[in-house]
Amino acid sequence: xxxxxxxxxxxxxxxxxxxxxxxxxxxAPATGTAGPIASPVAPTVVRAAPITTxxxxxxxxxxxxxxxxxxxxxxxxxxxxxxxxxxxSAALRDGGTRxxxxxxxxxxxxxxxxKTQQNAIDGGRMDGFxxxxxxxxxxxxxxxxxxxxxxxxxxxxxxxxxISDRTFQMDRVLSWGAHLELVTxxxxxxxxxxxxxxxxxxxxxxxxxxxxxxxxxxxxxxPAAAEQMVPACVPDPGGTGTxxxxxxxxxxxxxxxxASVPTVLDHLNDAGKSWRMYLTQEGFDICSxxxxxxGSTQQTTNVLKTxxxxxxxxxxxxxxxxxxxxxxxxxxxxxxxxxSMAVGDNWIGQLVAGLQRSPEWGSTAVFITYDDCGxxxxxxxxxxTQWGLRVPMVIVSPYARAGQTDSTPTTFVGMMTFLExxxxxxxVTATDRDSYDYAGSFDFSQVPISTxxxxxxxxxxxxxxxxxxxxxxxxxxxxx
Numbered sequence: 001x002x003x004x005x006x007x008x009x010x011x012x013x014x015x016x017x018x019x020x021x022x023x024x025x026x027x028a029p030a031t032g033t034a035g036p037i038a039s040p041v042a043p044t045v046v047r048a049a050p051i052t053t054x055x056x057x058x059x060x061x062x063x064x065x066x067x068x069x070x071x072x073x074x075x076x077x078x079x080x081x082x083x084x085x086x087x088x089s090a091a092l093r094d095g096g097t098r099x100x101x102x103x104x105x106x107x108x109x110x111x112x113x114x115k116t117q118q119n120a121i122d123g124g125r126m127d128g129f130x131x132x133x134x135x136x137x138x139x140x141x142x143x144x145x146x147x148x149x150x151x152x153x154x155x156x157x158x159x160x161x162x163i164s165d166r167t168f169q170m171d172r173v174l175s176w177g178a179h180l181e182l183v184t185x186x187x188x189x190x191x192x193x194x195x196x197x198x199x200x201x202x203x204x205x206x207x208x209x210x211x212x213x214x215x216x217x218x219x220x221x222x223p224a225a226a227e228q229m230v231p232a233c234v235p236d237p238g239g240t241g242t243x244x245x246x247x248x249x250x251x252x253x254x255x256x257x258x259a260s261v262p263t264v265l266d267h268l269n270d271a272g273k274s275w276r277m278y279l280t281q282e283g284f285d286i287c288s289x290x291x292x293x294x295g296s297t298q299q300t301t302n303v304l305k306t307x308x309x310x311x312x313x314x315x316x317x318x319x320x321x322x323x324x325x326x327x328x329x330x331x332x333x334x335x336x337x338x339x340s341m342a343v344g345d346n347w348i349g350q351l352v353a354g355l356q357r358s359p360e361w362g363s364t365a366v367f368i369t370y371d372d373c374g375x376x377x378x379x380x381x382x383x384x385t386q387w388g389l390r391v392p393m394v395i396v397s398p399y400a401r402a403g404q405t406d407s408t409p410t411t412f413v414g415m416m417t418f419l420e421x422x423x424x425x426x427x428v429t430a431t432d433r434d435s436y437d438y439a440g441s442f443d444f445s446q447v448p449i450s451t452x453x454x455x456x457x458x459x460x461x462x463x464x465x466x467x468x469x470x471x472x473x474x475x476x477x478x479x480x
Contacts, residue, residue, distance in 0.1 A: 050421050051442070053422065058320065059320060059360050059365070060321050060365050061365070062322065062324065064182065064284075064326070066326055067334075067376075068370045071087045071145060071377055072377060074155075075145050076145045077155055084165040084407075085380065087145075092130050101144050104144075105340055106339070106467060110132065110133070110134040111135070113193070117373055117389060151341060157394050160403065161394060161396045161403075164394075164410070165405055166380075167391055168382050168388055169411065170185075170387065170412050172387075173187065174192055176289075179284055182415075184261055184263050185413050185428045186429055195210075195216060198215070200247060210289040211243070216229040217232040231243055231256050233256065236291045237260045239254075240255060244256055260291070260292070264428055265290075268425065273319075274320045275323070278305065278307075279305075280306045285303055306327055306328050318358065328351075335370070338468075352396060365418075365442070369415075372389075378390045387411055399448060410437075413431055414435045416435070421437050
């Protein structure tokens with residue numbers, strides 16, 4: 001569940017898994033027997049040499065949406081298209097199965113805590129979803145899937161470009177941990193839980209989660225150690241740069257015990273490469289999780305409002321790395337629990353269309369994925385014990401393999417490995433050094449895909465709009 005030793009414990013496993021496809025569940029058992037009914041398409045691995053600096057990609061855009069599994073978002077499309085590994089029913093803890101029902105547009109508030117994710121995976125049996133809070137009988141709210149017509153933009157992009165059907169969460173963690181490890185490539189001992197306020201420090205705007213939030217989260221120096229509650233911040237050397245500099249738990253300042261670790265952002269800076277984060281919801285500002293980034297000129301120049309990426313694209317001014325975080329220009333577009341899936345899909349379509357109109361589109365690669373499970377059903381067991389659930393991944397680029405599926409197992413860290421190989425950066429940890437870099441998702445010798453993507457706009461009903469307004473998701477109230 002935790003990452004220790006900066007990735008060392010799992011290196012041998014990662015190296016082996018990166019070379020083979022995970023075994024798919026292909027049987028179609030009768031109702032009442034164990035195991036899901038899955039797509040009759042076996043995963044395939046495209047053999048490809050690693051990405052190199054000679055690749056014609058100059059701009060990488062990572063779109064990090066919220067809280068869905070692969071089967072929940074793309075499983076039905078896979079079954080319909082006979083192209084990738086998706087399920088149409090779910091395994092239950094009692095040994096039976098249940099058909100996945102069509103998801104509602106307003107996403108239910110299902111638990112997706114670390115414990116929930118562990119229980120859902122159930123040692124690789126993938127049969128614990130009906131026992132997690134918010135998902136059980138009679139509604140089985142997490143045993144659902146979206147029809148491609150409900151997410152027309154992502155579905156069209158998935159069909160036109162490349163799907164990875166073997167991208168997993170790096171760890172069984174929630175959004176704070178998943179966002180942190182995107183740039184650190186491990187958890188630095190943090191449990192990954194959402195930060196919580198404490199009584200001994202002054203309250204700040206609760207929307208902040210990082211070094212500026214006066215909040216704590218669980219951390220262990222070793223797997224066997226007791227969990228400590230420490231500032232939700234990767235400190236500067238010596239443990240400074242957190243709110244404990246002023247307000248420690250014992251009534252006086254003290255240092256954080258968390259190690260100050262390097263990040264992909266540091267390596268980009270060292271190489272003279274540019275990066276920006278585009279966001280609206282400040283709790284997802286990864287720069288603010290890092291003492292060396294928070295409060296620096298990087299915070300003021302590299303962390304921008306979401307809509308700025310459309311302006312940057314139109315001007316041909318995209319940075320080398322763009323991280324597009326939750327909160328779009330038209331309300332909450334994160335697709336988090338208690339938000340609208342359609343509103344988020346509209347934003348995905350608007351964003352990709354804007355990138356395609358950019359003069360830099362010919363040298364751009366876009367990775368569209370989701371930070372954790374949500375926690376909705378998926379039938380594929382993680383091939384590495386520490387990994388979390390399988391998540392959607394659609395790769396869009398003129399050089400993506402058109403209409404193809406990449407089934408080489410990897411995690412979110414594979415995006416960092418892609419970035420490092422592309423720009424000639426050193427690895428942050430052994431984990432990203434040895435991760436699969438999505439090389440099989442690209443063909444740099446092909447004639448670049450020139451088809452123009454025309455985004456769809458899905459309207460939600462007035463009744464749903466009222467429901468969303470009356471029962472919104474607020475990041476400050478999210479315990480998971």
